[in-house]
Amino acid sequence: MRTPFYFSRNNAASPLAAVGTFNLAEISTYDLASISCFLVDGKSASEAIDNIGAIRQHDNPLIYLKPIVLIGNMNTLIKTVEENVDHSASVEQFSPEYLDNLSASFETINQWIDAIPDVATVSDSSSRFKTLRLMASRDLKITPYYTVEHHNGFNYPKLKPLFAKKDNSIERTLEFLEQQQLITAKLKRRAHFCPHCDCAFLNFKETCPDCQSDNIETDELIHHFKCGHTDSAAKFKHFNKMQCPKCDNDLKHIGVDYDKPSTFHECNECSHTFQDPRVLADCYNCHRTMEPDNLDLRDINEYEVSALGKNAAIFGLDALFTSILSTDLNLYAQDEFKNFLAVERSRIKRYKLSQSSIALIHLGNLESLFETLGKKAEQVFKELSVVFKSVFRESDVISARNESVFCVLMTETSETNANLAISRLSASVDDLFKTNSNIDLLISSAIYNVVEFDSLEDQLDLFLAEKSSL
Numbered sequence: 412m413r414t415p416f417y418f419s420r421n422n423a424a425s426p427l428a429a430v431g432t433f434n435l436a437e438i439s440t441y442d443l444a445s446i447s448c449f450l451v452d453g454k455s456a457s458e459a460i461d462n463i464g465a466i467r468q469h470d471n472p473l474i475y476l477k478p479i480v481l482i483g484n485m486n487t488l489i490k491t492v493e494e495n496v497d498h499s500a501s502v503e504q505f506s507p508e509y510l511d512n513l514s515a516s517f518e519t520i521n522q523w524i525d526a527i528p529d530v531a532t533v534s535d536s537s538s539r540f541k542t543l544r545l546m547a548s549r550d551l552k553i554t555p556y557y558t559v560e561h562h563n564g565f566n567y568p569k570l571k572p573l574f575a576k577k578d579n580s581i582e583r584t585l586e587f588l589e590q591q592q593l594i595t596a597k598l599k600r601r602a603h604f605c606p607h608c609d610c611a612f613l614n615f616k617e618t619c620p621d622c623q624s625d626n627i628e629t630d631e632l633i634h635h636f637k638c639g640h641t642d643s644a645a646k647f648k649h650f651n652k653m654q655c656p657k658c659d660n661d662l663k664h665i666g667v668d669y670d671k672p673s674t675f676h677e678c679n680e681c682s683h684t685f686q687d688p689r690v691l692a693d694c695y696n697c698h699r700t701m702e703p704d705n706l707d708l709r710d711i712n713e714y715e716v717s718a719l720g721k722n723a724a725i726f727g728l729d730a731l732f733t734s735i736l737s738t739d740l741n742l743y744a745q746d747e748f749k750n751f752l753a754v755e756r757s758r759i760k761r762y763k764l765s766q767s768s769i770a771l772i773h774l775g776n777l778e779s780l781f782e783t784l785g786k787k788a789e790q791v792f793k794e795l796s797v798v799f800k801s802v803f804r805e806s807d808v809i810s811a812r813n814e815s816v817f818c819v820l821m822t823e824t825s826e827t828n829a830n831l832a833i834s835r836l837s838a839s840v841d842d843l844f845k846t847n848s849n850i851d852l853l854i855s856s857a858i859y860n861v862v863e864f865d866s867l868e869d870q871l872d873l874f875l876a877e878k879s880s881l
């Protein structure tokens with residue numbers, strides 16, 4: 412059973428007797444997987460924000476993905492801080508049952524975290540990936556929160572603590588993830604922003620086209636049917652009735668005696684009269700005045716993790732290729748591969764009739780390719796998978812050590828022929844990337860005779876070490 416911990420950066424005592432203190436400075440002394448959630452003190456908003464930031468900006472998924480509960484007095488908890496965390500509660504509520512229920516309610520999130528491969532050793536430094544993982548771990552729909560506290564007028568409070576800087580990184584991160592089709596967007600509001608400072612607080616005003624003063628008055632034009640006279644409504648006003656200034660007849664019924672063909676404006680500063688005022692926008696932040704056409708018009712979206720994103724959040728962005736590859740090729744687990752290898756080695760040694768080879772292949776830059784290719788990544792990875800399929804044979808045994816290192820047992824293939832096959836693979840991959848992008852996939856490989864290939868682990872380590880020393 413996982414239990415909550417009181418999060419502190421200076422080893423402060425927990426206000427709850429039943430809850431131990433988690434001191435971030437002594438992180439290695441805790442069994443992180445056994446922590447159900449972090450309780451953060453909400454007494455001081457700024458301290459709470461610092462602590463929530465320290466958790467979410469950590470690079471260990473067992474820390475930054477952990478559920479956070481803000482504790483304090485319900486009346487004093489600050490709404491904007493509450494929006495940043497998973498849950499909030501009063502100190503008085505914390506009975507032993509409440510703590511157990513709290514831990515149970517976070518079990519789904521904690522099991523999601525447990526499923527991350529190598530979760531105990533992995534560290535996530537990319538804020539894009541952390542954003543995706545935070546959203547996927549909670550199946551979180553990220554909705555904009557409209558606020559005057561942020562100069563662009565809205566925020567995504569659940570994601571805010573992931574980012575140290577108060578700039579537009581959250582928006583840029585979400586745009587990136589959407590381009591990669593890892594999250595999907597739904598329009599919530601379309602809004603205008605200052606093109607100079609991104610401020611959403613703008614005053615739209617009607618001004619005089621001649622002198623730009625906003626001291627203008629609006630009046631209606633009146634057209635008298637009987638005599639054809641047209642003038643401003645003010646000129647027709649005669650005590651408490653309307654009378655034509657030209658022919659002195661009374662105007663009683665609109666549509667019968669007269670109509671109002673249009674409105675017009677008069678500037679109180681320069682007396683200019685005009686039909687269409689000039690609309691301008693004042694920025695409350697940088698104090699510039701500009702034409703509405705020059706403002707930034709942007710969509711404010713709500714975001715959800717896509718099916719592709721859910722997979723990438725667990726296995727990593729570059730694991731996408733492995734998952735595509737495994738639909739085209741039969742990828743064996745490392746243990747199965749070792750069994751095949753042992754059998755093949757004894758067979759060759761015993762009959763001495765033919766040769767078999769081992770190829771180790773490393774794809775150097777899948778993640779940066781993924782970022783460069785964007786939406787096209789999935790298609791390119793599919794084509795890459797077809798290339799792999801065309802080079803290797805049904806009888807070859809392929810295994811992926813991780814998303815970018817592959818081991819291939821090429822049966823009945825001499826080292827010379829294995830080298831030819833790998834050259835064909837490199838040439839086809841070069842062709843593929845020439846037509847798809849201006850960057851290359853970096854492939855390194857090594858070929859071994861199966862009888863001289865002893866331990867898969869040792870050879871792989873040696874191969875990866877030699878490759879990185881190049």
Ligand SMILES: [Zn+2]
Pocket residue numbers: 619620621622623624678679680681682683
């Ligand atoms: Zn004017």
Ligand SMILES: [Zn+2]
Pocket residue numbers: 635637638639640655656657658659660
């Ligand atoms: Zn008249």
Ligand SMILES: [Zn+2]
Pocket residue numbers: 605606607608609610694695696697698699
């Ligand atoms: Zn501005």
